[in-house]
Amino acid sequence: MKTVFSLEPIRKISSELRKNGRTIGFIPTMGALHQGHLKLVKESKNKNDVTIVSIFVNPAQFSPTEDLDKYPRPFEQDKKLLEQGKVDYLFFPNAKIMYPNDFQTYVTSNKLGNILEGKSRPGHFSGMATVVLKLFNLVQPTNAYFGQKDFQQSVVVKHMVSDLNLPINVNVVPTVRDKEGLALSSRNIFLSSQERLQALSLYQSLLLGKKLISEENKNVQMIKTAIKNYLQEYKLICLDYIEICNPKNLSPVKIATNKSVILIAAYAGKTRLIDNIII
Amino acid sequence: MKTVFSLEPIRKISSELRKNGRTIGFIPTMGALHQGHLKLVKESKNKNDVTIVSIFVNPAQFSPTEDLDKYPRPFEQDKKLLEQGKVDYLFFPNAKIMYPNDFQTYVTSNKLGNILEGKSRPGHFSGMATVVLKLFNLVQPTNAYFGQKDFQQSVVVKHMVSDLNLPINVNVVPTVRDKEGLALSSRNIFLSSQERLQALSLYQSLLLGKKLISEENKNVQMIKTAIKNYLQEYKLICLDYIEICNPKNLSPVKIATNKSVILIAAYAGKTRLIDNIII
Numbered sequence: 001m002k003t004v005f006s007l008e009p010i011r012k013i014s015s016e017l018r019k020n021g022r023t024i025g026f027i028p029t030m031g032a033l034h035q036g037h038l039k040l041v042k043e044s045k046n047k048n049d050v051t052i053v054s055i056f057v058n059p060a061q062f063s064p065t066e067d068l069d070k071y072p073r074p075f076e077q078d079k080k081l082l083e084q085g086k087v088d089y090l091f092f093p094n095a096k097i098m099y100p101n102d103f104q105t106y107v108t109s110n111k112l113g114n115i116l117e118g119k120s121r122p123g124h125f126s127g128m129a130t131v132v133l134k135l136f137n138l139v140q141p142t143n144a145y146f147g148q149k150d151f152q153q154s155v156v157v158k159h160m161v162s163d164l165n166l167p168i169n170v171n172v173v174p175t176v177r178d179k180e181g182l183a184l185s186s187r188n189i190f191l192s193s194q195e196r197l198q199a200l201s202l203y204q205s206l207l208l209g210k211k212l213i214s215e216e217n218k219n220v221q222m223i224k225t226a227i228k229n230y231l232q233e234y235k236l237i238c239l240d241y242i243e244i245c246n247p248k249n250l251s252p253v254k255i256a257t258n259k260s261v262i263l264i265a266a267y268a269g270k271t272r273l274i275d276n277i278i279i
Numbered sequence: 280m281k282t283v284f285s286l287e288p289i290r291k292i293s294s295e296l297r298k299n300g301r302t303i304g305f306i307p308t309m310g311a312l313h314q315g316h317l318k319l320v321k322e323s324k325n326k327n328d329v330t331i332v333s334i335f336v337n338p339a340q341f342s343p344t345e346d347l348d349k350y351p352r353p354f355e356q357d358k359k360l361l362e363q364g365k366v367d368y369l370f371f372p373n374a375k376i377m378y379p380n381d382f383q384t385y386v387t388s389n390k391l392g393n394i395l396e397g398k399s400r401p402g403h404f405s406g407m408a409t410v411v412l413k414l415f416n417l418v419q420p421t422n423a424y425f426g427q428k429d430f431q432q433s434v435v436v437k438h439m440v441s442d443l444n445l446p447i448n449v450n451v452v453p454t455v456r457d458k459e460g461l462a463l464s465s466r467n468i469f470l471s472s473q474e475r476l477q478a479l480s481l482y483q484s485l486l487l488g489k490k491l492i493s494e495e496n497k498n499v500q501m502i503k504t505a506i507k508n509y510l511q512e513y514k515l516i517c518l519d520y521i522e523i524c525n526p527k528n529l530s531p532v533k534i535a536t537n538k539s540v541i542l543i544a545a546y547a548g549k550t551r552l553i554d555n556i557i558i
Contacts, residue, residue, distance in 0.1 A: 011446060019298070102528060104390045105408070105442035110383040129384070130443075137444040163384035164409075165416040167290060249381060 001083045003090045007138060010091045014052070014140045022049040026141030028132055031055040032072040032186035033081050036176040040145040041085040043173050052139050053082055054091040056098060060106075060127030072186055091139065098134065106130045107164075112156050112250060116263060117274065120240055125156050132157055136168055144168055149175040149183045151263060151276040155250055175275070177203065183275045195268040198234040205230045206262050206277040209244070213256045213279050220244045220254055223262075231266070240265040240272070247278060280362045282369045286417060289370045293331070293419045301328040305420030307411055310334040311351040311465035312360050315455040319424040320364040322452050331418050332361055333370040335377060339385075339406030351465055370418065377413065385409045386443075391435050391529060395542060396553065399519055404435050411436055415447055423447055428454040428462045430542060430555040434529055454554070456482065462554045474547040477513040481543055484509045485556040488523070488541045492558050497534045499523045502541075510545070519544040519551070526557060 004010045017024055025044030029037055037053075044051040055078060062068035075092075082090055106126050112118070113125035136144065146154040154172045161168050176184045181203040182196070191199060205227045212223050227242050245252050247261040256279060263276045283289045296303055304323030308316055316332075323330040334357060341347035354371075361369055385405050391397070392404035415423065425433040433451045440447050455463045460482040461475070470478060484506045491502050506521050524531050526540040535558060542555045 007444060011444075015446070019300070021298070102390075102438075103442050105386060105388050105439045107384060107386055110385065111381075112383065134442075134444045137446070140446075159381075160384045163382050163413075165286060165290075165413045167294070167416070167419075 001079075001087050001090055003079070003092055005092055005094070007093065007097055010052075010089070010093075010138050013089060014138070017050055018140055023142040024048055024139065025051045025143045025145065026135070026139045027051070027053045027145045028135050029053060029055055030057045030071065030186065031078045032074060032189075033078045034176070034184045034186065036147050036149060036184040038081060038085050039176050040147060040173050041082070041087055043171065044143065044145050045086060047171075048143055050088045051086075052089040052091060052141065053087050054093075054135050054139070056091075056093055056095075056131065056135070058098075058127060058131040059095055060099065060130055061124050062127070063121060063123060066121070067187075067190075070190075072189055091135075098131065107133050107160060109156050109159060112152070112159055115152075115250060116241060116243060116245075117152050117265065120265060125153070128153060129156055129160050133160065133164070133166075136161075136166060141168055143171055145171050145173055147175060148172050148278075149185065149275065151247075151261060151274075152250060155248070181207075183273075185273065187271055187273065190271040191268055195236050195271065198236040199268040199273055201231055201234045201237055202264055202266060202273060202275045203277075205242075206264060206275060209262045210277050210279055213258070213260070218255045218257070220252070220256055223256060227262075227264075236268055238267040240267065280358075280366050280369055282358070282371055284371055284373070286372065286376055289331075289368070289372075289417050290419075292368060293417070296329055297419055302421040303327060303418065304330045304422045304424065305414070305418045306330070306332045306424045307414050308332060308334055309336045309350065309465065310357050311353060311468075312357045313455070313463045313465065315426050315428060315463040317360060317364050318455050319426060319452050320361070320366055322450065323422065323424050324365060326450075327422055329367045330365075331368040331370060331420065332366050333372075333414050333418070335370075335372055335374075335410065335414070337377075337406060337410040338374055339378065339409055340403050341406070342400060342402060345400070346466075346469075349469075351468055370414075377410065386412050386439060388435050388438060391431070391438055394431075394529060395520060395522060395524075396431050396544065399544060404432070407432060408435055408439050412439065412443070412445075415440075415445060420447055422450055424450050424452055426454060427451050427557075428464065428554065430526075430540060430553075431529060434527070460486075462552075464552065466550055466552065469550040470547055474515050474550065477515040478547040478552055480510055480513045480516055481545060481552060481554045482556075484521075485541050485543060485554060489556050489558055492535045492537070492539070497536070499531070499533055499535055502535060506541075506543075515547055517546040519546065 025048030027040045107129040108126040265274045304327030306319045386408040387405040544553045
């Protein structure tokens with residue numbers, strides 16, 4: 001695996017690959033890699049000639065009150081995992097080259113960027129979409145891979161790719177969970193053992209929602225109330241939102257169908273967690 | 280010249296050209312073509328294997344109170360001019376395929392988009408940058424050509440290309456003027472003969488500013504006052520702004536240098552005109 005630190009070299013590598021007719025699979029990450037990321041790598045390796053992973057903890061998608069500084073950055077460990085995963089190129093730029101002093105051009109999703117996670121984290125999706133667009137322009141991938149865990153992120157990216165006419169296929173890969181069902185996340189390391197135990201209730205509550213819908217309880221208000229009641233037993237879990245939505249545009253539905261998605265966000269102690277389930 | 284109306288064909292054409300190592304020159308226009316546009320075509324023809332022109336009157340860069348509906352659309356005449364100019368491809372999409380119903384992803388320049396023209400025309404540069412980015416992604420040009428007349432537009436586009444890491448060279452071509460010095464613009468057809476006559480004062484006032492600066496009058500306030508006094512004689516001309524700026528970031532300067540740009544915007548009757556001069 002070759003590690004690339006700056007803009008022109010990665011652009012040159014991808015241009016050469018595209019000129020030679022090679023397909024490029026790309027996985028943008030913020031590092032602190034886990035099996036969820038490695039599943040994206042595996043998908044990419046299966047479908048493309050060359051796989052490029054980026055690691056960049058993107059300041060633009062953190063608000064001033066969020067955990068940018070304490071976001072984990074275990075670079076050597078990440079590198080090892082990517083080498084084991086037979087990644088071809090690791091792109092590892094620093095913030096100064098990604099956001100030079102006079103940087104000022106941002107991408108925003110006017111609707112999708114302001115609901116759910118966007119409502120709780122103003123500016124988050126604009127920062128995310130902007131850096132993903134920059135990385136897409138540098139790496140020029142054929143296919144890009146995102147985890148289903150960050151469901152809204154994948155919808156925002158898909159919409160951006162369509163709206164901005166980018167020649168890229170966006171692939172969403174199912175969430176990887178640990179043995180007990182907790183969705184893998186780089187932020188899970190912040191959980192105390194008590195918090196981790198109670199965080200299992202998130203996925204359980206999603207399964208409860210799915211069960212209710214499959215048992216013909218389609219009324220969204222009723223399902224949401226059942227989930228809220230279930231979570232109330234877990235004193236370390238503080239629900240931010242639970243919504244049942246159309247998976248394409250994330251507009252809330254009143255009557256759940258087998259095409260809906262249930263999205264949940266909650267704090268376990270001070271750690272914000274998100275999860276979702278497609279019915 | 281081949282006219283292309285939809286997205287996939289233009290994408291296919293440009294992808295094939297790039298794959299075959301051909302350079303693509305691209306001129307995005309809103310039609311109503313004049314010699315200024317044709318000079319861009321000539322520049323592109325000189326420097327690239329293939330030249331693509333787009334004609335798209337972009338609704339996103341007009342505010343509700345502006346002249347979208349009455350913007351001139353002499354398509355057959357435009358086509359003839361481009362054929363005479365030996366353009367290879369004309370891309371002529373409609374608003375529905377460029378902005379489908381759920382379109383919502385916009386690009387904004389946080390600083391450059393809000394000053395000068397952006398202050399007088401809120402949202403204009405976001406709409407312009409968004410459509411230019413879409414067209415860039417569809418056409419994948421090696422070189423793009425913009426007229427110096429829309430100076431701020433060229434600065435916004437250059438900054439977008441740099442910020443978003445687009446692999447495109449942005450070329451700015453000097454303004455074409457009629458015999459009497461009026462900068463060519465598609466909007467000039469709206470001028471009455473009286474207004475047209477008085478509109479000549481804009482370029483004259485810029486020349487006056489340049490002369491003052493070259494005579495060592497560097498104080499911007501003084502130069503602006505001289506220009507305002509000059510224009511006051513022209514009763515059909517209503518000045519919107521006159522600014523002397525750094526040409527790279529358009530920040531106003533206090534002391535003019537031989538690297539400054541003087542930017543002017545004014546109404547001649549109901550028609551908004553802009554012009555500029557580099558010192």
